[in-house]
Each structure stands twice: as structure tokens, then as C-alpha cells.
Amino acid sequence: LFVIIVAVVLGLTLRQNTDTLQQTFIARCKEFEGYDCEKIWGAFEQAYVGRDPCNVSVEAYDPFIAVAHFKPACNRMMFWSKAKDVVHDFTEKRDCFVTLEDTLLGYLLDGLTWCGKEGSSETFTTDCPGWTDCQNNTVRSFWTRVSAAFADAACGNVTAMLNGTIAIPFHPASIFASIEVKRFDYPRVRSLDVILVTQENPVSNCTHASLKDLQRELDKGITYSCKEVTEAHIHECSSPEKPCGGCW
Numbered sequence: 001l002f003v004i005i006v007a008v009v010l011g012l013t014l015r016q017n018t019d020t021l022q023q024t025f026i027a028r029c030k031e032f033e034g035y036d037c038e039k040i041w042g043a044f045e046q047a048y049v050g051r052d053p054c055n056v057s058v059e060a061y062d063p064f065i066a067v068a069h070f071k072p073a074c075n076r077m078m079f080w081s082k083a084k085d086v087v088h089d090f091t092e093k094r095d096c097f098v099t100l101e102d103t104l105l106g107y108l109l110d111g112l113t114w115c116g117k118e119g120s121s122e123t124f125t126t127d128c129p130g131w132t133d134c135q136n137n138t139v140r141s142f143w144t145r146v147s148a149a150f151a152d153a154a155c156g157n158v159t160a161m162l163n164g165t166i167a168i169p170f171h172p173a174s175i176f177a178s179i180e181v182k183r184f185d186y187p188r189v190r191s192l193d194v195i196l197v198t199q200e201n202p203v204s205n206c207t208h209a210s211l212k213d214l215q216r217e218l219d220k221g222i223t224y225s226c227k228e229v230t231e232a233h234i235h236e237c238s239s240p241e242k243p244c245g246g247c248w
């Protein structure tokens with residue numbers, strides 16, 4: 001009897017895992033118009049269900065990308081690295097820029113953890129491998145794939161917020177450096193404006209060696225610029241009354 005009770009409780013817990021993630025996913029999806037959310041869930045789930053969570057390929061999410069297609073917003077696309085909070089604080093309050101998390105692709109799973117398990121049809125939301133525990137983990141492969149799709153759609157003047165309070169603002173292992181920048185093709189992308197977010201006592205500035213690497217890696221023809229802007233100034237710019245242009 002004890003074994004049966006344990007099995008039932010365990011079964012219910014696992015069920016709840018799948019239900020919780022699925023419910024959040026569907027509820028978030030329904031905030032966007034014109035998508036078949038059940039179909040998108042199905043395409044998403046097939047990427048990792050029943051698989052070793054350290055062995056989910058980036059390509060496993062291709063069917064998800066295919067059904068959750070999104071429209072690029074030329075001249076308004078905002079990329080970032082190690083500056084998530086300041087970027088979203090800024091983009092939430094005003095409609096000037098679009099980050100991946102503002103689109104269906106990025107919004108659905110933002111801040112969530114999930115994985116599958118070999119021999120199981122469940123989705124788990126705890127005890128999943130972390131970002132650096134293994135290369136091909138469920139969550140990292142997802143962000144790699146959707147970031148590639150976002151960068152493939154980038155067009156016109158592109159903006160990126162980088163963190164000027166860390167030693168290496170353009171880190172080669174970041175998704176921004178390793179995936180997104182490599183996919184900016186001229187003339188689809190015409191310019192990249194880097195906003196280096198600093199504090200009163202900046203650690204890095206626009207002359208940082210890693211930003212030289214960034215310029216070197218850019219496709220020939222893409223115009224590059226870099227500006228140091230304090231976080232306090234970005235907060236001032238976040239007011240909805242301010243015009244989109246001319247804040248920095």
C-alpha cells in the first residue's frame with residue numbers, strides 16, 4: 001500500500017509539473033493574437049520530452065520556430081548582454097524598442113526552467129540542468145535557437161545594450177557574441193548602435209578591447225557606434241512622455 005501511495009503522489013506531482021508549465025505557456029501565448037497556442041505548445045514540447053536534458057539539440061526547436069513565426073520590427077530591435085534588467089525596465093515603460101522577450105518567441109518561456117527525462121512523457125520544472133552544467137541543455141538550446149531566429153530577423157538600425165560595469169562587456173561565450181552578432185548581415189542590417197550601460201564609476205568604456213573585437217566581427221558595411229550612458233540616465237529616458245529619438 002505504501003508503495004502505491006508513493007507512486008500516486010509522485011505521479012500527481014509530475015503531472016502537475018507538465019500542467020504548470022503548459023498552463024503558463026498557453027496563458028502567455030493567448031496574450032498575443034493570431035497564434036494557434038495548442039499547436040505551438042506541441043511543437044515546443046516535442047523538442048525535449050523523453051530526452052536526456054543534457055542532450056537536446058538547438059535544431060530540436062526548429063518546429064517550434066516554424067509555427068511561432070514573428071514579424072521583425074525594423075530599426076527598433078534591441079539586443080543585450082548581461083544587462084537584462086535595465087533593458088527591460090526601459091522597454092517596458094515605452095514603445096521605442098523591441099527585445100526578444102517582447103515577442104511571442106521570447107515571452108513564452110522568459111524566466112522559466114523546464115526539461116524532460118528519458119523514458120518519460122512529462123515536463124519537469126525542477127532538477128533540470130543549469131545553463132553551464134552541460135552544453136546542450138534544454139533551456140540553453142532553446143535560447144540559442146530563438147536568439148538566432150531573432151537575429152536573423154534583425155533589420156535596419158539595430159541597438160544593443162551591453163554592461164559597462166563588468167570586465168568584459170562583449171564576452172565571446174555570450175549568446176549575443178556567439179550567436180546574434182554573427183547573424184547580422186549587411187545590407188539587411190545597416191548599423192549597430194552599442195549603448196554601454198555604466199555606473200558613476202565605470203569599469204569599462206567604449207575603448208574596451210572586447211568592443212574592438214565586436215567591430216572586427218561585424219559584417220563589412222555595417223556602421224558601428226558606441227555610447228557610454230549611465231544607468232541613471234537610462235532610467236530618466238524610460239519616462240513614457242520622452243520621445244523615442246534623442247535620448248542618448
Ligand code: N1C
Binds near residue numbers: 106110111176177180
Ligand atoms: O548570453 P547573452 O546574455 O548575451 O544573451 C542575451 C541575448 C539577447 O540579445 C537576447 O536577444 O540573447 C537573447 N536572449 C534572451 O532573449 C533571453 N531571455 C532570457 C538570451 N538569453 C535570454 N534569457 C536568459 O538570460 C537565459 O536563460 C540565460 O540565463 C541568460 C543569458 O543572458 P546573458 O548571459 O546576460
